[in-house]
Structures are given as C-alpha cells and as structure tokens.
Amino acid sequence: MDIKKRLIIDMDGVLADIYEQLIKLEFEETGTKINRKETLGKTEIEAFPNCLKHVRQKGFFRNAPVMPSAINVLKKLNEYYEVFIVSSATEYPNSLEEKYYWIEEYFPFISWKQLVLCGTKTVVKGDIMIDDHFKNLDFFDGKTILFTQPHNYEKNENSHERMNGWDEISTFLL
Amino acid sequence: MDIKKRLIIDMDGVLADIYEQLIKLEFEETGTKINRKETLGKTEIEAFPNCLKHVRQKGFFRNAPVMPSAINVLKKLNEYYEVFIVSSATEYPNSLEEKYYWIEEYFPFISWKQLVLCGTKTVVKGDIMIDDHFKNLDFFDGKTILFTQPHNYEKNENSHERMNGWDEISTFLL
Numbered sequence: 001m002d003i004k005k006r007l008i009i010d011m012d013g014v015l016a017d018i019y020e021q022l023i024k025l026e027f028e029e030t031g032t033k034i035n036r037k038e039t040l041g042k043t044e045i046e047a048f049p050n051c052l053k054h055v056r057q058k059g060f061f062r063n064a065p066v067m068p069s070a071i072n073v074l075k076k077l078n079e080y081y082e083v084f085i086v087s088s089a090t091e092y093p094n095s096l097e098e099k100y101y102w103i104e105e106y107f108p109f110i111s112w113k114q115l116v117l118c119g120t121k122t123v124v125k126g127d128i129m130i131d132d133h134f135k136n137l138d139f140f141d142g143k144t145i146l147f148t149q150p151h152n153y154e155k156n157e158n159s160h161e162r163m164n165g166w167d168e169i170s171t172f173l174l
Numbered sequence: 175m176d177i178k179k180r181l182i183i184d185m186d187g188v189l190a191d192i193y194e195q196l197i198k199l200e201f202e203e204t205g206t207k208i209n210r211k212e213t214l215g216k217t218e219i220e221a222f223p224n225c226l227k228h229v230r231q232k233g234f235f236r237n238a239p240v241m242p243s244a245i246n247v248l249k250k251l252n253e254y255y256e257v258f259i260v261s262s263a264t265e266y267p268n269s270l271e272e273k274y275y276w277i278e279e280y281f282p283f284i285s286w287k288q289l290v291l292c293g294t295k296t297v298v299k300g301d302i303m304i305d306d307h308f309k310n311l312d313f314f315d316g317k318t319i320l321f322t323q324p325h326n327y328e329k330n331e332n333s334h335e336r337m338n339g340w341d342e343i344s345t346f347l348l
Contacts, residue, residue: 097268097270100270113294123260125297
C-alpha cells in the first residue's frame with residue numbers, strides 16, 4: 001500500500017475568493033465597483049481602500065465565496081492525498097470560528113482533524129503546498145504550487161509551479 | 175549567530191491546568207470534590223463524570239487556570255528558543271477564540287504568529303516537543319518531553335523524557 005502524499009492547501013485566495021468578497025464589500029460601502037483587472041499586480045490593501053476595515057469585520061471570512069471548481073477538485077484530492085487545510089488566521093481572532101464553519105459548510109468531507117489555523121506556515125511539514133503567497137511557498141520543503149491571484153500576477157515564480165485555478169490543479173495532481 | 179531551536183509546546187495539560195478546571199466544575203455541578211490523587215492513571219473522561227459536558231461549555235478553556243510556573247519559564251524559553259504553542263482545538267470550535275484570548279491574557283509575550291490551532295499534531299515540525307499525550311509525542315521527529323499529568327502517570331515513557339512540571343523543564347532546557 002502506498003502512503004498518501006501530504007498536501008497542504010491554503011484557504012484565503014486559494015479555496016476562498018477573497019478578491020470577490022472585497023469587490024462586493026467595497027461596492028456596498030462606496031458604490032464603486034472595482035474591476036478585477038484593475039487589481040492585477042496589487043495586494044488586497046493596495047487594490048481596496050477599505051480592505052483592512054472589511055477584513056476585520058464580522059462575517060468577512062464566513063461569507064466569502066468559494067473559488068470556482070474548488071469543491072469538486074478538493075473532494076477528489078481528498079481521496080488520493082492526505083489533505084490539510086492550513087490557514088493564516090490567528091492575526092484575526094474572529095476569523096478562527098468563521099473559517100471552521102466555512103470549511104464545514106462547503107467542504108463537509110474535510111474533518112476537523114485536517115484543519116490547521118496558524119500565524120506562520122513555516123511550522124507545517126508536507127509533500128506539496130498550494131498557496132498564493134511566496135512568503136509561504138519559499139519556506140516549504142516540498143513541492144510548491146503558486147495559485148494565481150491578482151497580487152502575484154506576472155511575478156517571478158521560477159521556483160514554484162504556477163497554476164491558474166482548480167481545474168489546472170486537477171489535471172496536474174490527479 | 176546560532177539559529178534558535180524550535181520548541182513546540184502543548185496547551186491543555188501543559189500550559190493550562192485542565193484537571194484543576196474539571197475538579198472545580200465537577201464540584202460546582204455535583205458538590206463532589208474529586209481529589210487529584212483519585213484521578214491518577216485515568217483519562218479526563220474516566221476521572222470526571224461530566225467531563226464532556228464541561229469541555230464543550232462556553233468558557234471552559236477561557237477560564238482554565240495556568241499551570242504553576244508556566245508563565246515565568248515560558249517567558250525565558252521564548253528568549254532562547256523559537257517557540258510555537260500548538261494546541262488540538264478544532265474538535266471544539268468554540269475553543270478556538272477562547273484559546274487565543276487565554277494565551278493573550280497570560281502569555282502576552284507570545285504573538286499570534288506563534289500560535290497553531292489544529293486537529294492533529296503530525297503536521298507540525300520542530301526540534302523539541304513538550305506534550306502530555308503519547309499520541310502527539312510518538313509521531314514527532316525531534317526530541318520529546320512528556321509532561322506528567324494524571325492520565326499518563328506511571329505509563330511507560332522509554333522513548334520520551336518525563337518532566338514533572340515547569341520548574342523541571344526550566345532546569346532541563348535553560
């Protein structure tokens with residue numbers, strides 16, 4: 001029997017579509033509809049004037065939309081890999097419970113044993129990491145997959161495999 | 175400059191005195207004062223009839239007493255080691271925020287970056303682990319310290335260094 005490879009998967013910007021959530025909240029607050037194209041190459045804070053306010057408000061993570069195809073692909077990956085969802089969350093204590101219930105709602109096949117809420121990801125070990133941030137991928141020992149998001153658009157990713165969405169990941173890992 | 179060794183420290187039964195909290199709640203509920211000696215060799219569930227009810231109730235973790243000498247010793251350890259507090263918490267989602275604020279109150283020198291709330295500890299890597307459970311220590315790659323608690327009393331610990339409290343750890347690690 002083969003031992004399953006351990007797959008470390010990020011939440012914000014990988015499973016949860018944070019830019020869509022920020023576009024919606026910015027529109028509700030200011031009436032300005034920021035186009036996704038305008039955010040290319042910008043961090044969330046640079047792209048959304050009220051980013052920090054919105055991220056800190058109750059419900060931000062609980063009501064975030066799911067990234068397209070994430071549910072079906074993760075369901076499959078969960079059969080063939082030892083999956084852990086590892087999320088930087090302790091900076092925003094109100095996000096902890098919200099992230100738990102968000103996973104429970106959209107990914108009910110992921111158990112509480114597979115969830116890790118932390119501050120820095122240097123402390124986790126695994127075989128493959130999927131993340132949208134270099135600061136996480138650069139310190140990981142195993143194979144690294146950079147999940148395309150506006151803030152990492154066109155940035156150099158020589159050392160990481162770039163994937164544009166969950167369908168590409170499905171083809172690559174399954 | 176030496177790179178600091180990474181020290182992984184458990185919360186329940188190591189930093190937080192869970193047996194004391196259960197003795198108090200059992201007494202408040204039933205009027206029966208369970209003696210710590212009666213709990214030797216028993217898990218919390220075996221020793222306390224209302225354990226599961228109490229663990230699940232709001233405030234259980236937030237109001238748990240701190241283990242003797244834990245604050246002063248951890249403050250010192252935090253200077254000489256790269257400390258991470260790693261707690262099994264995702265089984266009880268209400269514990270997530272409680273554990274965050276408990277650490278913030280009693281260990282304000284520990285930042286949110288040093289906190290990891292997870293389901294299983296097989297996913298963390300480090301040099302030294304302090305824990306009261308074999309299920310965590312047995313799967314750790316580095317040096318392992320078994321923190322004496324009633325449930326692990328007199329159990330075989332050939333492969334782990336047994337420590338009876340924070341003062342012993344201080345002498346051993348500092």
